[in-house]
Amino acid sequence: MVYVSTRNKNLRVSAAQAIAMGIAPDGGLFCPTAFPRLSHDAFVQLMRMDYKQRAAMILGKFLTDFTAEELAHFTEQAYADEKFGGKDTVPLVSLADDVHMLELWHGPTCAFKDMALQMLPHLLTASLKKTGETRTCCILVATSGDTGKAALEGFADVPGTKIMVYYPVDGVSPMQKLQMVTQQGKNVEVVAIKGNFDDAQSAVKRIFTDTETAKRLDAQGLMFSSANSINWGRLAPQIAYYASAYCDLLRAGKIQHGQTVNVCVPTGNFGNILAAYIAKQMGVPLGKLICASNQNNVLTDFFAQGGVYDRNRPFYTTDSPSMDILISSNLERLLFFLSGQNDAMVKEMMDALAKDGRYDVSGVLGTQLAADFAAGFCDDAQTAHTIKKVFEEQKYLCDTHTAVAIHVCEQYRAQSGDHAPVIVASTASPFKFCKPVAA
Numbered sequence: 396m397v398y399v400s401t402r403n404k405n406l407r408v409s410a411a412q413a414i415a416m417g418i419a420p421d422g423g424l425f426c427p428t429a430f431p432r433l434s435h436d437a438f439v440q441l442m443r444m445d446y447k448q449r450a451a452m453i454l455g456k457f458l459t460d461f462t463a464e465e466l467a468h469f470t471e472q473a474y475a476d477e478k479f480g481g482k483d484t485v486p487l488v489s490l491a492d493d494v495h496m497l498e499l500w501h502g503p504t505c506a507f508k509d510m511a512l513q514m515l516p517h518l519l520t521a522s523l524k525k526t527g528e529t530r531t532c533c534i535l536v537a538t539s540g541d542t543g544k545a546a547l548e549g550f551a552d553v554p555g556t557k558i559m560v561y562y563p564v565d566g567v568s569p570m571q572k573l574q575m576v577t578q579q580g581k582n583v584e585v586v587a588i589k590g591n592f593d594d595a596q597s598a599v600k601r602i603f604t605d606t607e608t609a610k611r612l613d614a615q616g617l618m619f620s621s622a623n624s625i626n627w628g629r630l631a632p633q634i635a636y637y638a639s640a641y642c643d644l645l646r647a648g649k650i651q652h653g654q655t656v657n658v659c660v661p662t663g664n665f666g667n668i669l670a671a672y673i674a675k676q677m678g679v680p681l682g683k684l685i686c687a688s689n690q691n692n693v694l695t696d697f698f699a700q701g702g703v704y705d706r707n708r709p710f711y712t713t714d715s716p717s718m719d720i721l722i723s724s725n726l727e728r729l730l731f732f733l734s735g736q737n738d739a740m741v742k743e744m745m746d747a748l749a750k751d752g753r754y755d756v757s758g759v760l761g762t763q764l765a766a767d768f769a770a771g772f773c774d775d776a777q778t779a780h781t782i783k784k785v786f787e788e789q790k791y792l793c794d795t796h797t798a799v800a801i802h803v804c805e806q807y808r809a810q811s812g813d814h815a816p817v818i819v820a821s822t823a824s825p826f827k828f829c830k831p832v833a834a
């Protein structure tokens with residue numbers, strides 16, 4: 396399978412190259428040029444498998460320069476029972492009324508980032524070997540809280556790598572900060588920055604694409620890569636759990652073969668929901684992809700206005716800090732896919748975003764956006780109310796990010812009358828954000 400930059404289709408690389416590089420030199424994000432399809436037989440096979448086997452099978456469709464044995468070995472290690480609290484790597488917990496919570500936070504750092512960041516070190520070190528890379532890989536990470544710890548945990552003392560994490564000094568929860576600054580390991584570094592996640596992510600992207608810096612690093616036997624969801628190696632492992640959740644619903648007899656299921660995802664950098672979109676393109680019968688934001692609702696407006704993205708607005712620090720983002724990087728990949736891989740258009744829009752903080756694709760992509768996506772948002776007061784209500788009525792305790800998704804999901808169902816079963820991505824343990832949850 397060939398990967399290309401969203402900003403230049405002539406830049407063609409293998410999966411291993413895409414993962415080793417992290418981001419394209421032109422600032423674009425690597426994307427597969429086609430989506431592999433899951434046949435009926437593939438679903439029958441997936442149904443019989445455990446999560447580790449399912450993840451290896453789905454990854455194998457995208458990472459064609461890795462062997463099935465390699466991927467099986469990696470998923471065995473990444474999703475080992477002792478790391479994920481048992482055999483059920485991603486439990487699906489049903490609330491009343493066809494709402495199924497996909498708990499993605501049973502890994503070592505209690506957030507869904509572990510699903511990808513336990514895999515990425517395996518994928519990255521193998522990619523470096525496959526591409527004949529001998530330099531030490533310096534991984535720069537921008538975090539709004541959860542990525543930082545999950546990346547540190549994944550890369551601590553991994554040979555051939557160093558990792559440096561930048562977090563907004565006033566933008567993470569006390570637990571998130573403590574998790575990061577107490578990280579063990581000889582190759583880890585944590586830096587607080589003045590600014591928010593967008594500042595951190597933009598600065599890191601600038602460093603990645605600076606040719607002078609790359610030359611100086613190279614002279615010292617070093618290279619950069621990324622552990623943010625701009626790296627394809629972060630995104631690919633996330634596709635698997637949507638296919639897996641669908642199989643679990645089938646296996647439990649909660650849906651029929653081929654029945655449409657909606658998905659609702661609490662969204663920040665647009666990585667997790669993009670993984671659901673890709674699962675849908677592979678043939679998993681997913682319907683509406685419901686994009687849930689907190690008060691930083693740039694994506695809600697983007698979908699409501701049929702494709703006008705405008706980050707010129709106040710930035711709010713909320714009780715769901717991992718979603719405090721106004722520049723959702725992976726939207727670039729969606730524009731690339733929906734536009735039939737129109738790299739020139741994507742480049743023009745991303746230049747406009749960098750220059751004016753705004754772009755408009757409503758004329759070209761408006762109808763397609765509305766076909767696949769719905770969107771809504773939820774402020775801190777509604778988040779608190781939702782946590783309380785779900786706990787009292789359903790005896791289910793959820794964290795603030797997940798509560799945003801539950802609220803938006805209810806809103807969507809009430810407004811649209813679409814009562815298809817829905818998988819809600821539950822992205823963090825309620826015990827990770829104690830203060831707002833306990834209040």
Ligand SMILES: *Cc1c(COP(=O)(O)O)cnc(C)c1O
Pocket residue numbers: 506507508541542624661662663664665666667668717718796822823
């Ligand atoms: C990162 C994160 C999100 C947002 O996911 P994206 O892939 O950035 O959209 C949501 N909830 C939690 C708990 C997170 O850590």
